[in-house]
Amino acid sequence: MSERRQLINLAYRLLGSLADAEDVVQETYARWYAMPGQQREAIESPGAWLTTVAGRICFDLLGSARARRERYVGEWIPEPLPDRTEWISRRSDDTTADPADRVTLDESITMAFLVVLDAMTPAERVALILHDVFRYSFAEVADIVGRTPAACRQLASSARRRIRDSQAPATTAARQADIVRDFKHAWEAKDIDALIGLLDPGATAIADGGGLVSAVLRPVEGAEQVVRYAVEIAGRVPDMTLLERTVNGRPGLVAQRDGVTVMVVAFDVAGDRIKHIWAVRNPDKLRPWTTGPQH
Numbered sequence: 331m332s333e334r335r336q337l338i339n340l341a342y343r344l345l346g347s348l349a350d351a352e353d354v355v356q357e358t359y360a361r362w363y364a365m366p367g368q369q370r371e372a373i374e375s376p377g378a379w380l381t382t383v384a385g386r387i388c389f390d391l392l393g394s395a396r397a398r399r400e401r402y403v404g405e406w407i408p409e410p411l412p413d414r415t416e417w418i419s420r421r422s423d424d425t426t427a428d429p430a431d432r433v434t435l436d437e438s439i440t441m442a443f444l445v446v447l448d449a450m451t452p453a454e455r456v457a458l459i460l461h462d463v464f465r466y467s468f469a470e471v472a473d474i475v476g477r478t479p480a481a482c483r484q485l486a487s488s489a490r491r492r493i494r495d496s497q498a499p500a501t502t503a504a505r506q507a508d509i510v511r512d513f514k515h516a517w518e519a520k521d522i523d524a525l526i527g528l529l530d531p532g533a534t535a536i537a538d539g540g541g542l543v544s545a546v547l548r549p550v551e552g553a554e555q556v557v558r559y560a561v562e563i564a565g566r567v568p569d570m571t572l573l574e575r576t577v578n579g580r581p582g583l584v585a586q587r588d589g590v591t592v593m594v595v596a597f598d599v600a601g602d603r604i605k606h607i608w609a610v611r612n613p614d615k616l617r618p619w620t621t622g623p624q625h
Contacts (some may be wrong), residue, residue: 333377336464337384342389343459344388345395346408346444348618354391358384378470385460392452403541405549407608408444410594412578432463438463441578441596441608446496450489457482458489491603498600507574507581507598513597513604514572514583520561528602529553536561543592556607567592584619591619 337358341351358380360601362370371573375381399406437443438459447455460466460474461482468479468486475482501509509528516524535556539545542574550559567587575584577596594616598606610616 333380336377337380340381340459340464341384341388343438343444343447343463344385344455345391346448347615348409349614350391354384354387357387358420367376379467381464382470382474385456389452389456389475394457403537403539404545404547405538406448406540407536407538407615408441408448408579408612410441410582410596410608410610410619411439411579412618413579414466414572439578440580442496442598442606444578445487445494445606445608446493449582450492451485453477453482453491454485454492457485458493462490489496498598498605501599501601503581505602506597509599510583510597511574511604514574517560517564518572520564522557525557525560528551528604529556530600530605533603533605533607535607535609536613537609538612539612542613543611545609545611552554591616594619 332357337355338351341354342348345351345354361383362376362380367493370376447458450458456475457468457471458537460471461468471480471482471486475485477485482526492499513525513528514519516528531553533545533551533553533556537545537550544560550556566610567585569587570592571586573584573586575582575594577594580596582597583595585593592611594610596608596610597604
């Protein structure tokens, strides 16, 4: 069971969904315990076996996710993760929902990184995460994706290129926090000029309501359009409280109504400007953030 943390970390990065990651880990353990005891004892490294099986289940799920996404209403954004301390303090009474406090928050968990991963082929994604993040050899990766080690090396290389091409110039966490705070204040004040000043002229905003709550169905492009959309949201939800929170290891915002989280907003900051905004409104993706009564 000590491998559970590693498996949750792997599956969340591969699938961008904590709920799906938990299902994968459960299925992986079910397969382990379904084996006869003798067969289990013959496995030299249970950790490697579990990781390989979890990797294969994720790889298969990524293939079918394409079809699922086609039926998804509007844009799909990876499930946002709260800061580890937030999760633990909030969910101390709920033993079933502990895995997120074990997801290590590093570069491979930021929303910007997960969104680029989501645009990759399943094989690229698995090769990059298993090799670059979890230090698995290409021979081991090949065993999971059913390609040669040389092909897996190529897959990881093309995946790395995609990441490099999408990466914004690094901005310190403190500077990012300042920019997000300025955005929060300008948003609360509906200060259009201040908001436009904080955005890159080509900024985009994407919302994910999953068809369960209202959300714009396509990306909003251009600073002025993004600001118009943000102000419209603030007008539509007048009693919305904005809180500064860590979202996937980066400064972000959480919107609450009556103590219940209704939206989590992640930002990609390049230099001194906000380049991308991701607003998750789908309540199914806000489980780790909900502070109100559990239904």
